[in-house]
Amino acid sequence: MPPTQFFSHSTAAAILGVPLPATVAGSRRIHVSVRLGAQPPRARGVVGHTLAPDRIDVTNLGGLALTSPATTFALLGGMLELDDLIVAGDNLVTGEAPRGGTPALATVQALRDSVARHGRGRGARSLRAALEEIRVGSLSPRETLTRLLIVRSGLPEPELNHAVFDDRGTLLALVDLAYPKHRVGIEYEGDGHREKERFRADILRRERLEDLGWTIVRLTSDDISPGRPHRTAETLTRIESRLRLRGWSP
Known part of the structure; x- marks a missing residue:
């Protein structure tokens, strides 16, 4: 050239x-x-x-x-x-x-x-x-698409890759999409999460988050696919119900 x-x-x-x-x-x-x-x-x-x-x-x-x-x-x-x-x-x-x-x-x-x-x-x-819809904080296309699905449904906008620390101040996790006030998190899990060590680490990480009062909604590609409207509707219902149980109201 x-x-x-x-x-x-x-x-x-x-x-x-x-x-x-x-x-x-x-x-x-x-x-x-x-x-x-x-x-x-x-x-x-x-x-x-x-x-x-x-x-x-x-x-x-x-x-x-x-x-x-x-x-x-x-x-x-x-x-x-x-x-x-x-x-x-x-x-x-x-x-x-x-x-x-x-x-x-x-x-x-x-x-x-x-x-x-x-x-x-x-x-x-x-x-x-x-x-108008670009945000700082998304670490993958699926995280972005999950956020768009949530916000466009009328649910509140979640924080992106929210840092959660344990009682000693040690970083425990970056929650993909989070509502810190209600301690509700949404985690997108791609195929990489099936790897043996990653799978084990995810279980331990989730249990530690639950020990701190967090509830986590786990999603896969099927849960946010535009070609599966019934599945995406179910996904939004799952998120909304967790938020309502934690005190959120429209």
Whole structure:
């Protein structure tokens, strides 16, 4: 690639480690952009774009030129559905920070500024809607989707990866989605929780949380799948009933 070209759109998102839906992540097409006035690439398997200089920022990661995290988010507006945009935004503004890992790649304000510069570009309406639902704290796409399911049903918004400490001040757990006032937690358990050591650790962790007065709603992918409306309705009922038993009322 000549110095006038840089990775963008979903290719930049993949380089940055942003979670993408399978239909997009599985594409073999590489997105490469140039600023207005330069020649976009023309090659098999490459999608060339010409971008207005005042709408984008370009950075470098491991020797690769690509659009900045905030610019990449704005460019995804024309490629992703609303919930997938929210998943991407949650990832960008959180990183692995709640676990003490890699910091966030962008701030919510940086995403807002980038969307503002994007103006009426592709996906502008979806981007503006996504900004209203992006939150700091989600550590996985499923956590984000669980939060959206809960909030859109009318239940109160939970805290994300809430830290629970034991009586000695030792960190006991990060509860995926939590209502600390009522000590109700929601934990999403993917297939990784089936591993022997993880399974044993989860049992001990849950019992210690219960010793501190917490009640935990455990969820799997079936419990939040849009294709299983009866299951999602049951999930919301489970959460609401736990909250009501702990003193919550609408």
